[in-house]
Amino acid sequence: MKVKSTSPLARKIFGRTIRAFSISFWVMVIAFALMRVTPGDPASARLGAGAEQEAIDALREQLGLNANPFQQFINYLSDLSRGELGTSLVSGISVGEIITKTFPLTLTYIAFSFLFAFLISIPIGVFIGWSNKASWVYSFRTFTSIVIATPNFFIAMVAILFFSVQRDWAPVFGYEPGFPGNMRYLWLPIAINTLILVSIISRVLLASVVDTRSEEFVETGIIRGVSRIRFFWFYILKPSLAPTIVLMSYMMGTMLGATVILETIFSLPGIGRELVGAVLASDYPVVQGILIFFGVITVFLSFIGDLLAHLLDRRVKL
Amino acid sequence: MSNVLAKIQDIRIDVRVTRRLRLRIVDTASLTIQKGQLLGLIGESGSGKTMLCRALVGTLNRRGAYVHSGSIDFEGIDLVKASKKDWRNIRGHKIGYIPQSALAGPNPVMRIGAQLAEAITQGGRKSKEEVRRRSIELLELVQIRRPEVVLKQYPYELSGGMKQRVMIACAIAQNPKLIVADEPTTGLDVTVQAEIMELLRNIRKEFDTSIILVSHDLQLINSVCDDIVVMHAGATIEKVPSSKVTAALHPYTHALYDSRIDLVEPRGKLRTIKGQPPSVGKWPTGCRFADRCDFVKDVCRSTDPTPFVQVNDSQWSACIRHKEIYGGAK
Amino acid sequence: MSSHLIEAKKLSVTFNSYGFIVPAVKEVDFYLDKTEVVGVVGESGSGKSTFARVLAGLQTPTSGEVTFKGENIFKGNEAYPGELRKAVQMVFQDPYSSLNPRMRIINAVTEAVMHHQNASRKDAMEIAHNLLQRMGISATDARKYPSALSGGQRQRASVARALSAQPEVLLADEPTSAIDQSAQSQLLELFAELIATGLSVVLVSHDLGVIRYLCDRVYVMESGIFVESGITRDIFHNPKNPYTQKLIASIPK
Numbered sequence: 001m002k003v004k005s006t007s008p009l010a011r012k013i014f015g016r017t018i019r020a021f022s023i024s025f026w027v028m029v030i031a032f033a034l035m036r037v038t039p040g041d042p043a044s045a046r047l048g049a050g051a052e053q054e055a056i057d058a059l060r061e062q063l064g065l066n067a068n069p070f071q072q073f074i075n076y077l078s079d080l081s082r083g084e085l086g087t088s089l090v091s092g093i094s095v096g097e098i099i100t101k102t103f104p105l106t107l108t109y110i111a112f113s114f115l116f117a118f119l120i121s122i123p124i125g126v127f128i129g130w131s132n133k134a135s136w137v138y139s140f141r142t143f144t145s146i147v148i149a150t151p152n153f154f155i156a157m158v159a160i161l162f163f164s165v166q167r168d169w170a171p172v173f174g175y176e177p178g179f180p181g182n183m184r185y186l187w188l189p190i191a192i193n194t195l196i197l198v199s200i201i202s203r204v205l206l207a208s209v210v211d212t213r214s215e216e217f218v219e220t221g222i223i224r225g226v227s228r229i230r231f232f233w234f235y236i237l238k239p240s241l242a243p244t245i246v247l248m249s250y251m252m253g254t255m256l257g258a259t260v261i262l263e264t265i266f267s268l269p270g271i272g273r274e275l276v277g278a279v280l281a282s283d284y285p286v287v288q289g290i291l292i293f294f295g296v297i298t299v300f301l302s303f304i305g306d307l308l309a310h311l312l313d314r315r316v317k318l
Numbered sequence: 319m320s321n322v323l324a325k326i327q328d329i330r331i332d333v334r335v336t337r338r339l340r341l342r343i344v345d346t347a348s349l350t351i352q353k354g355q356l357l358g359l360i361g362e363s364g365s366g367k368t369m370l371c372r373a374l375v376g377t378l379n380r381r382g383a384y385v386h387s388g389s390i391d392f393e394g395i396d397l398v399k400a401s402k403k404d405w406r407n408i409r410g411h412k413i414g415y416i417p418q419s420a421l422a423g424p425n426p427v428m429r430i431g432a433q434l435a436e437a438i439t440q441g442g443r444k445s446k447e448e449v450r451r452r453s454i455e456l457l458e459l460v461q462i463r464r465p466e467v468v469l470k471q472y473p474y475e476l477s478g479g480m481k482q483r484v485m486i487a488c489a490i491a492q493n494p495k496l497i498v499a500d501e502p503t504t505g506l507d508v509t510v511q512a513e514i515m516e517l518l519r520n521i522r523k524e525f526d527t528s529i530i531l532v533s534h535d536l537q538l539i540n541s542v543c544d545d546i547v548v549m550h551a552g553a554t555i556e557k558v559p560s561s562k563v564t565a566a567l568h569p570y571t572h573a574l575y576d577s578r579i580d581l582v583e584p585r586g587k588l589r590t591i592k593g594q595p596p597s598v599g600k601w602p603t604g605c606r607f608a609d610r611c612d613f614v615k616d617v618c619r620s621t622d623p624t625p626f627v628q629v630n631d632s633q634w635s636a637c638i639r640h641k642e643i644y645g646g647a648k
Numbered sequence: 649m650s651s652h653l654i655e656a657k658k659l660s661v662t663f664n665s666y667g668f669i670v671p672a673v674k675e676v677d678f679y680l681d682k683t684e685v686v687g688v689v690g691e692s693g694s695g696k697s698t699f700a701r702v703l704a705g706l707q708t709p710t711s712g713e714v715t716f717k718g719e720n721i722f723k724g725n726e727a728y729p730g731e732l733r734k735a736v737q738m739v740f741q742d743p744y745s746s747l748n749p750r751m752r753i754i755n756a757v758t759e760a761v762m763h764h765q766n767a768s769r770k771d772a773m774e775i776a777h778n779l780l781q782r783m784g785i786s787a788t789d790a791r792k793y794p795s796a797l798s799g800g801q802r803q804r805a806s807v808a809r810a811l812s813a814q815p816e817v818l819l820a821d822e823p824t825s826a827i828d829q830s831a832q833s834q835l836l837e838l839f840a841e842l843i844a845t846g847l848s849v850v851l852v853s854h855d856l857g858v859i860r861y862l863c864d865r866v867y868v869m870e871s872g873i874f875v876e877s878g879i880t881r882d883i884f885h886n887p888k889n890p891y892t893q894k895l896i897a898s899i900p901k
Contacts, residue, residue: 216422223375224488225409225440238427313427314472362828363799478692507691507854512898534828537857541900577833579861580899584880585840591830594798 249305
């Protein structure tokens with residue numbers, strides 16, 4: 001066997017990091033281009049139909065829209081490299097500040113949803129998958145299919161009707177920052193998210209566990225007489241977990257997009273609602289900034305997910 | 319007969335297909351394994367040889383199969399009725415197992431060192447240093463070079479032959495009395511196969527371990543094993559020392575032997591066994607080899623198959639007409 | 649211009665893996681004459697399967713050329729253009745993956761006959777039936793799906809499908825390694841019959857017994873090169889190369 005100077009793992013991680021940065025760069029390019037090719041002038045859109053030409057020109061100048069596109073792009077990149085995402089046209093607050101103010105709320109309920117979903121999916125996926133009992137698997141698939149097929153805003157509305165309007169277990173809308181007071185407002189969105197995530201994650205885990213179950217090394221483990229706990233971890237869960245991890249890291253990114261709907265329905269002042277507000281107000285620096293933020297997070301999350309999966313199960317290619 | 323290590327007696331194995339439907343996959347198989355014997359078990363796919371192995375290592379249940387009747391006596395314990403506690407004392411300690419596919423045998427998410435440690439510490443806790451010393455000793459025993467490096471590797475970093483050596487090292491970690499090797503060289507190269515067989519023979523010699531070698535390759539079994547047990551359609555139909563395989567007492571054994579391609583001139587007439595082996599669940603009544611047998615008579619189809627019987631001091635046959643066909647015991 | 653049916657000259661194939669250039673086949677020369685049976689024997693990783701894929705036109709070589717009746721088999725992006733496509737047919741190791749699982753055997757072969765011989769469905773069906781019968785597959789079995797057949801039967805069905813193109817050369821990559829011993833001898837007997845009718849065969853295998861039984865000449869491949877080649881009998885009785893000697897010594901006695 002040939003001994004290489006750098007370990008293959010370090011080389012692969014280096015390669016993937018470079019790739020993540022280059023994808024992030026393209027995310028920025030696309031966000032920049034999207035804001036320029038969308039019809040209408042951002043300045044006149046912002047100021048409304050009755051605005052005077054001078055005001056529009058002044059705003060255009062302020063936004064740097066009078067420079068040629070190439071120069072604009074250079075300016076944009078140099079701003080970004082300094083961590084400068086621009087300032088809101090509505091409030092004059094910097095986009096970075098808007099994100100740091102609104103993102104923690106979104107992060108809180110996304111993180112809790114994923115944590116709970118993961119903890120619930122593992123026993124479900126492992127036990128139904130390991131038993132491989134046709135009737136259980138069938139009922140499980142039916143139930144999760146229904147959940148997945150139902151639009152999440154519909155589930156949210158039914159939940160609000162049931163828990164908030166009929167029983168008053170959760171406020172219909174509003175928010176109050178600070179733990180644990182915020183949980184009163186957050187538990188329902190978290191529960192809905194968890195339900196949807198469990199349906200997807202446990203299905204993937206179940207499928208992997210069923211595959212693992214029939215593998216020969218499991219037989220070897222039984223015959224070797226491995227203890228129950230070791231068997232559960234090394235012979236069932238660990239070999240089955242990689243696809244689930246990859247899926248979760250990918251879904252955390254896409255979940256950011258879904259926050260728009262839930263935050264609107266529950267009137268939570270998170271980053272999703274901020275994005276909707278910015279779009280409606282034609283506040284293009286905010287829209288652009290949030291999109292870049294989402295994009296970069298998604299890219300790095302999926303990188304981390306792939307890395308974790310690879311460390312867990314070397315059969316997964318990095 | 320204190321020399322007997324394990325005795326499988328008239329075993330029948332069923333598999334649950336649906337809630338009501340049961341399929342018999344092994345129907346009257348018997349085997350005796352002497353201490354220190356290298357026993358070859360041969361049969362085509364669907365003959366039940368793998369299920370018989372699973373009964374020996376107690377993993378039938380996983381495949382939805384169970385022993386219908388019969389017994390497996392292993393050092394005074396009936397493995398068919400063995401409790402979980404009995405199995406805990408047997409698995410890994412007294413019976414080692416080398417899996418069918420070398421490529422899927424080792425656990426892909428564990429380092430080789432961890433898997434060996436698992437096998438080594440079955441007998442009770444051992445210090446890290448002890449485990450490491452024993453691991454290296456075992457890897458050296460199965461002729462793996464640079465064992466310190468291999469301990470830190472994952473299975474995907476090893477070749478097929480190396481993986482199978484590791485599996486053998488795990489199987490012999492507790493000095494088991496019996497090793498069940500289920501087609502251990504399928505998918506491996508011929509040169510690697512020869513090395514693995516050499517290794518198994520050495521282990522047998524050095525530790526006086528009994529080995530059951532399962533294969534569909536008569537040529538291989540014949541060259542390595544002391545005794546050969548032939549399975550056909552769920553039944554053991556012949557037991558013969560490999561030195562006397564040309565004087566076998568069942569037409570199927572002869573047919574298998576005669577269909578070897580190394581016996582004829584290039585592109586010469588092969589003596590193939592006609593037709594297909596009877597598939598599980600569609601076994602004919604009477605002798606299950608009747609449709610493919612050159613010596614078949616009506617009586618073969620009408621007499622229920624009987625378990626094989628001892629014909630002379632070394633041979634057993636299930637053919638009811640072996641005397642007529644082969645002129646009786648020699 | 650050469651008189652060989654298939655000829656490979658200085659054929660190389662390299663793969664790119666994580667930026668490393670991995671040579672699989674290194675500048676090998678090979679030829680197959682009409683009605684000849686040539687074996688390529690080697691172990692896993694020797695490059696024999698890659699070599700077979702090049703001959704079949706499934707893999708473009710990095711350098712060197714393959715000619716069929718003196719014409720390069722790779723024209724632009726196409727391998728075996730036009731009528732040549734039929735002339736070389738391949739049989740794979742795993743008949744499970746090369747037969748459509750949702751098609752009855754007889755229909756799969758009929759389809760192939762219609763495609764290759766421009767026959768009407770009725771005629772094609774008859775040709776297919778005859779072909780399958782020659783392969784030892786009964787009319788009852790022919791109406792089954794691949795999953796209902798044994799490994800040996802499936803392999804014979806895929807030979808039937810390959811023959812439906814009336815090829816001049818049959819390329820077989822490990823045809824016997826996934827099937828039982830009795831099925832293997834049936835398949836080999838079939839190959840022997842086909843060879844007797846004048847079919848040229850390239851047989852890629854790790855099984856020396858199969859090579860010895862079928863082949864006129866044999867190439868021994870190790871690490872991407874042919875370490876030894878010659879008349880089968882000479883190679884088996886008097887191997888010169890140490891690797892060939894090791895291979896032959898590994899055959900169970």
